[in-house]
Amino acid sequence: MPNTPTHDFLTVATSLVMTPAIFSILRTAEVVQSSAVIVTTVICVAHNVSGMLFSPDLDLDSRIHKRWGILLFIWKPYKWCIPHRHFWSHGLIIPPLLRLGYFFGMLIMLIFATEVIARIFGFPLPAYHQSFARSIIDWFVMHPIISVSMALGFVTGGAVHSIADWVVTGGKYVWRVLFVPPGQAARVAQKSYPGSMKWLFNPFSRVRPDHF
Numbered sequence: 001m002p003n004t005p006t007h008d009f010l011t012v013a014t015s016l017v018m019t020p021a022i023f024s025i026l027r028t029a030e031v032v033q034s035s036a037v038i039v040t041t042v043i044c045v046a047h048n049v050s051g052m053l054f055s056p057d058l059d060l061d062s063r064i065h066k067r068w069g070i071l072l073f074i075w076k077p078y079k080w081c082i083p084h085r086h087f088w089s090h091g092l093i094i095p096p097l098l099r100l101g102y103f104f105g106m107l108i109m110l111i112f113a114t115e116v117i118a119r120i121f122g123f124p125l126p127a128y129h130q131s132f133a134r135s136i137i138d139w140f141v142m143h144p145i146i147s148v149s150m151a152l153g154f155v156t157g158g159a160v161h162s163i164a165d166w167v168v169t170g171g172k173y174v175w176r177v178l179f180v181p182p183g184q185a186a187r188v189a190q191k192s193y194p195g196s197m198k199w200l201f202n203p204f205s206r207v208r209p210d211h212f
């Protein structure tokens with residue numbers, strides 16, 4: 001699979017291609033210029049945040065974790081629960097949104113844990129976790145276009161990463177099969193076959209592709 005700098009490059013490069021394309025599509029559809037600018041900006045920012053901060057590789061020890069600094073612990077349960085390079089981390093649509101939902105869920109739990117600890121030490125706090133959750137939901141409901149744009153950017157940011165992993169894994173397999181000494185192709189193919197390539201699409205896939 002490509003390394004983190006390659007994934008970062010692909011994320012930024014695709015956002016640079018996407019930005020004018022999305023803006024011109026919106027303008028062609030006669031969306032008001034100011035709205036087109038806002039939607040395009042939200043999609044492209046979400047695309048980069050998804051690719052570089054909410055990367056599918058949060059399911060393993062990677063440079064992505066260092067980017068979270070002291071908040072790294074938030075992703076530990078995610079890493080323990082999500083198999084590496086499986087549909088639930090590297091799938092195309094659901095996993096990027098799952099990571100976003102997981103992040104907000106963990107923030108709410110963190111606020112709740114703080115309230116519990118404060119109560120134990122005799123400092124009862126209001127139910128901030130409830131008001132925080134309610135304000136997030138209200139915000140998404142009140143801003144449907146921005147919310148959908150954000151979700152779209154998160155999906156494309158994750159998809160660029162997953163497709164790159166998919167292409168490189170399959171490409172290396174083909175390379176090994178084609179460029180091995182005569183007579184060893186079948187053995188190498190069997191040994192290096194990257195498992196079912198369906199992991200990109202199949203949430204029930206039990207096959208874990210080899211790492212190269």
Ligand SMILES: [Zn+2]
Binds near residue numbers: 085090165
């Ligand atoms: Zn990956």
